[in-house]
Amino acid sequence: MLMSSTIDIANSFAITAPAVRVQSIDEGHINDTYMVDAIDNTHYVLQRINHGVFPDPQGLMHNFKLVTDYLHGKLQSTGYHPLTRRVLQLIATNEGEPYLSTSQGEYWRMCPFIANTHSAGHVASTQEVYQAGLGFGDFLAGLVDFPMEQLTEPIAKFHHGPSRLAQLSEAVIEDRADRLKQVQCEVEVIQKHTDLLQQPQHWIDAGRVPLRVTHNDTKCNNILLDNETGEAACVIDLDTVMPGLALYDLGDLVRTSACLAAEDETDLSKVEVDTDRLRAAVSGFVEGTRGVLKPFELQSLAIGPTYMPLIMATRFLTDYLLGDSYYKIDYPQHNLDRCRNQLAVMKCLQEAEAIVLERIHS
Ligand code: ADP
Ligand code: MG
Ligand code: MG
Structure with a gap:
């Protein structure tokens, strides 16, 4: 579909020749x-940042620019060879700004289209999951010397267990949508796992x-894989890059790739680990x-696969209690079903802990 206004937006960026066609990419x-x-015949990816999800698009773009410039600077200096063949890069506007407001x-950004790649969908093959792990691990390693104090938090306390727990407790007290009586059991299960939710912050402290x-x-659809070799080609979707723990990135990859059931599957017998x-x-x-992770940090990865679904279950339940103000829902119980699903994912990923430790010590 041709969208003249989107073409105008595209032509606000310093590309080599006028944009003539714009098509929606429905993934993501x-x-x-x-x-x-x-x-x-050059191709680009143009994105309008979702202002609803990201309250601070300027902060987000500040991180995006710093991190991608840093990696490109490192690429040009000797001795750094990322595992992926490409690192995302912003194309400036005609005014020389890193993004268009x-x-x-609205906030728009543009990057080169990375050709001959695909992103694995919801069900990635074992090989694709391996490549995604390599790519995301490599991304973290590439940024090991990055001056972290320069980064903002595009979403405050994004994977921060104590804050997510506090938000749930507030939602329980308020019971704005009069749903608490329905979800007492889920609230209890989450509260019983307070230790796990607090563990990463204790380790940081x-x-x-x-x-x-x-x-x-770190979902598989946020990494582009080479169409011919299947190898990780480029890490994308840098919206949530910020200071965090390695266990978050491994944990979310496992959460989203090792359980094949959809995140809102209600038949919980289908929630199992591959x-x-x-x-x-x-x-x-x-x-x-x-090799950049420290010995205890490597061990800490073992809780990632249960921590991340617990974080998600807590967020879904909070949103359910608040009357569904954050996540899009298709039916009234959708967030509750997602919460139950993620609690089931957490449960079946308990076996992951031993597998991670075994891998680290091998
Ligand atoms: P969202 O935050 O909405 O998930 P993404 O940045 O992940 O947005 O982009 C959505 C989809 O667009 C990706 O899953 C991928 O298929 C495609 N895409 C994004 N950036 C590029 C790129 N530079 N080159 C090729 N495809 C891309
Ligand atoms: Mg994405
Ligand atoms: Mg995103």
Whole structure:
């Protein structure tokens, strides 16, 4: 579909020739993403940042620019060879700005389209999961020396257990949508896991695990794989890059790739772990980090696969109690079903702990 206004937006960026065609890319659920074709046969990805999900688009773009510039600077200096063949890069506007902010309050960015790649969908093969692990691990390792104090938090306390727990407790007290009586059991299960939700912050406070620059949305569809070789080609979707823990990135990859049931599957007997994919995610990630993780940090990865679904269950339940103000829902119980599903994922990923430890010590 041709959208003249989107073409105008595309032509606000400093591309080599005028944009002539814009098509929507329907993958990805947060931003509006378009593929742009220019008359000289060059191709770009244009994205409108979702202002609803990201309250601070300027802060987000500040991180995006710093991190991608840093990696490109490192690429040009000797001795740094990322495992992926490409690192995302912003194309400036005609005014030389890293992104476009319009008078309507929209924020747009543009990057080169990475050709001959695909992103694995919801069900990635074992090999694709391994490659995703390699790519995300490599991304973390590439940013090991990055001056982290320069980064903002595009979403405050994104994977922070104590804050997510506090938000749930507030929602329980308020019981705004009069749903608490329905979800007492789920609230109890989550509260019983307070220790797990607090563990990462305790480790940070005690200086046992270091903050890293993490991606924080390590699903297989956020990494592009080479169409011919199947190898990780480029880490994308840098919206949530901020200081975090390595265990978040491994944990979210395992959460989203080692359980094949959909995140809102209500038949919980279908929620099970695919051990091959679990091992592939762990091996890929650990190999990708190429020795930068400290010994205790490596061990800390073991709780990632249960921590991340617990974080998600807590967020879904909070949103359910608040009357569904954050996540899009298709039916009234959708967030509750997602919460129950993620609690089931957490339960079946308990076996992941031993598998991660075994992999680390092998
Ligand atoms: P969202 O935050 O909405 O998930 P993404 O940045 O992940 O947005 O982009 C959505 C989809 O667009 C990706 O899953 C991928 O298929 C495609 N895509 C994004 N950036 C590029 C790129 N530079 N080259 C090729 N495809 C891309
Ligand atoms: Mg995405
Ligand atoms: Mg995103």
